[in-house]
Amino acid sequence: MARYIARRLLFMLVVIFGMSIITFSLSRLVPGNPARLLAGPHARQEQVDALAERYHLTGPVLEQYGVYVSGLARGDLGLSVTTRRPVAEDLAQFLPATVELTATAFLITVLVGVPVGIFSAATRGGMFDHASRLVSIAGVSLPIFWLGLVLQVLFYKHLGILPIGGRLGTLDIAPPRVTGAYLIDSLLAGDLSLFWSSAIHLILPALTLAAGSVAVVTRMMRASVLETMGADYVRTARAKGLTEPSLLRRHVMRNAFIPTLTVLGLQVGYLLAGNFLVESVFNWPGIGLYAIDAIANLDYAAIMGVTLIVSVVYVAVNLVVDILYVLLDPRITYS
Amino acid sequence: MSASTSAVGPSTTMSGSARPAQSTNWARQVSDRLRANPVSMIGLILAVGMFGIAVAAPVIAPYDPVSLAPKNRLLPPSSTNWFGTDDGGRDIFTRVVFGARYSLLAAAVVLSLAATFGTAVGLIAGFAGGKIDEALMRLTDMFLAFPALVLAMGISAALGASLTNSMIAIAVVWWPWYARLVRGQTLRVRQEQFVDAARASGASDAHMILRHILPNCWTPIIVQVTLDVGYAILTTASLSFIGLGAQPPTPEWGAMVATGKDYILDQWWMSTFPGLAIFLAVMAFNLVGDGLQEALSPILRRR
Numbered sequence: 001m002a003r004y005i006a007r008r009l010l011f012m013l014v015v016i017f018g019m020s021i022i023t024f025s026l027s028r029l030v031p032g033n034p035a036r037l038l039a040g041p042h043a044r045q046e047q048v049d050a051l052a053e054r055y056h057l058t059g060p061v062l063e064q065y066g067v068y069v070s071g072l073a074r075g076d077l078g079l080s081v082t083t084r085r086p087v088a089e090d091l092a093q094f095l096p097a098t099v100e101l102t103a104t105a106f107l108i109t110v111l112v113g114v115p116v117g118i119f120s121a122a123t124r125g126g127m128f129d130h131a132s133r134l135v136s137i138a139g140v141s142l143p144i145f146w147l148g149l150v151l152q153v154l155f156y157k158h159l160g161i162l163p164i165g166g167r168l169g170t171l172d173i174a175p176p177r178v179t180g181a182y183l184i185d186s187l188l189a190g191d192l193s194l195f196w197s198s199a200i201h202l203i204l205p206a207l208t209l210a211a212g213s214v215a216v217v218t219r220m221m222r223a224s225v226l227e228t229m230g231a232d233y234v235r236t237a238r239a240k241g242l243t244e245p246s247l248l249r250r251h252v253m254r255n256a257f258i259p260t261l262t263v264l265g266l267q268v269g270y271l272l273a274g275n276f277l278v279e280s281v282f283n284w285p286g287i288g289l290y291a292i293d294a295i296a297n298l299d300y301a302a303i304m305g306v307t308l309i310v311s312v313v314y315v316a317v318n319l320v321v322d323i324l325y326v327l328l329d330p331r332i333t334y335s
Numbered sequence: 336m337s338a339s340t341s342a343v344g345p346s347t348t349m350s351g352s353a354r355p356a357q358s359t360n361w362a363r364q365v366s367d368r369l370r371a372n373p374v375s376m377i378g379l380i381l382a383v384g385m386f387g388i389a390v391a392a393p394v395i396a397p398y399d400p401v402s403l404a405p406k407n408r409l410l411p412p413s414s415t416n417w418f419g420t421d422d423g424g425r426d427i428f429t430r431v432v433f434g435a436r437y438s439l440l441a442a443a444v445v446l447s448l449a450a451t452f453g454t455a456v457g458l459i460a461g462f463a464g465g466k467i468d469e470a471l472m473r474l475t476d477m478f479l480a481f482p483a484l485v486l487a488m489g490i491s492a493a494l495g496a497s498l499t500n501s502m503i504a505i506a507v508v509w510w511p512w513y514a515r516l517v518r519g520q521t522l523r524v525r526q527e528q529f530v531d532a533a534r535a536s537g538a539s540d541a542h543m544i545l546r547h548i549l550p551n552c553w554t555p556i557i558v559q560v561t562l563d564v565g566y567a568i569l570t571t572a573s574l575s576f577i578g579l580g581a582q583p584p585t586p587e588w589g590a591m592v593a594t595g596k597d598y599i600l601d602q603w604w605m606s607t608f609p610g611l612a613i614f615l616a617v618m619a620f621n622l623v624g625d626g627l628q629e630a631l632s633p634i635l636r637r638r
Binding site: 014272281 | 613
């Protein structure tokens with residue numbers, strides 16, 4: 001097991017190295033002179049040259065790559081043209097909002113997707129099953145950026161019960177920063193009204209972000225439970241006279257959950273990417289919104305920084321999933 | 336997109352071994368099973384309808400999709416403008432109808448690029464084996480380690496925002512799935528007797544790959560493409576929505592939703608109708624793909 005984890009960590013390093021090559025190539029593929037973009041349209045040539053020198057945008061490509069990678073190793077992701085600050089600082093500022101939103105959406109995905117999938121399978125062919133099946137096919141087909149807009153019209157304009165966007169009301173002041181997640185920080189500050197405010201601001205974006213994942217997980221869990229219920233050992237258990245509920249609980253659930261776990265890991269990637277769309281709709285100040293602004297301003301250092309950080313998070317999450325896999329299923333061993 | 340690939344990734348797709356001898360019988364079985372599934376038939380009808388709309392767009396659409404008519408700005412849906420008009424006074428129904436062309440075109444381009452390249456890589460890896468296989472598969476793993484949509488955004492941003500570039504970017508993150516699928520199939524087929532026989536009778540590598548192995552990969556590839564069409568449409572629309580794909584005033588659905596975003600509270604129709612079009616198109620292809628997969632899946636068939 002320890003050897004397996006060590007090998008996976010090594011592979012993760014290789015992947016991150018590969019990512020650095022990809023993001024570096026992407027930022028050099030950019031049409032136009034990056035130093036010119038950095039300096040702005042009205043800068044004189046000397047200013048452009050000075051910037052090119054300062055940010056190592058001249059010289060052989062391999063040397064530039066070397067500078068880029070050694071920068072990465074020190075946590076230097078370059079300078080954002082938009083905010084005029086180091087990209088790493090920007091990411092540190094905006095990442096907690098994204099993590100808060102993603103984690104909430106992930107929680108919704110698990111808490112809704114898994115039970116609905118199980119219940120659907122247990123009542124296979126019934127009304128609930130048909131309905132949940134149709135809803136989940138619809139769910140994976142929904143453009144979430146559009147769903148977000150529809151929910152805004154419904155819950156903000158017509159019902160008037162939820163805010164349209166942002167993390168807090170206009171008059172609220174952000175809690176002192178501890179984790180960066182307002183839900184937690186407001187509780188730590190003992191401010192319940194602020195907690196309430198951040199919670200109601202989180203509802204719509206989190207539901208929107210989770211919609212597709214809930215659908216995927218429901219379908220996966222349903223299929224997986226059905227497959228397990230057809231297994232020989234379940235038939236044996238049933239023949240022994242076990243009742244259906246305890247059969248489900250004792251024999252089916254754990255085995256059915258294992259394939260779903262892989263899907264859950266992959267969903268994290270989907271949720272991370274979904275942030276770009278949802279944060280833009282709900283004006284949620286995370287790295288997705290930051291990236292959208294960067295795209296609009298041709299801010300390549302920022303775009304590549306976001307790509308890199310999101311990819312690293314994703315790789316790490318999938319490593320955790322693979323390790324959980326081994327812990328949950330004694331039949332799987334890695335060497 | 337990862338939602339798609341995770342749910343229906345090639346690793347979970349059927350074995351799909353279509354031997355020439357039993358193929359007609361097999362094809363009939365599949366089509367019978369597909370027809371017995373009413374929900375998939377609805378999907379098929381919607382999908383075919385979308386093709387029809389895309390082809391006949393100039394005939395169906397009552398107005399011009401791009402030219403401006405400022406005095407008709409932001410009109411609500413009415414008998415003359417069924418879906419209302421946008422901020423440039425353009426008829427949204429017309430633009431939604433023309434949008435079908437862009438979505439289908441994008442799906443076709445993305446999937447043919449991804450499937451062609453991925454198939455080539457998978458065939459070479461599976462057939463050559465050894466170091467070549469190892470190297471190609473590690474490269475594939477590398478691409479799969481990225482969250483697909485995020486990498487597509489990065490590539491798309493680097494290439495510059497346009498519909499063509501976004502299609503290329505999506506294809507770049509999509510091919511590894513096909514490479515894996517085809518490699519697995521190649522490894523299976525390579526061990527069959529008819530391949531040995533061909534080799535013994537002196538067939539060249541290229542001949543064996545193209546005449547014996549590739550024909551046995553078609554079924555899983557076609558099924559996978561069917562499953563992917565909906566997600567390809569959704570992904571292209573998503574990139575357009577964040578400003579990386581088709582640019583306004585192109586009547587592309589994702590771009591139209593993005594333009595309407597700023598008007599959503601008062602002129603709800605601007606975003607609502609193109610968004611609904613994306614939803615229905617993706618759903619149609621997903622229903623077809625879902626039905627096809629179920630028709631082919633031996634596990635579900637037993638029950």
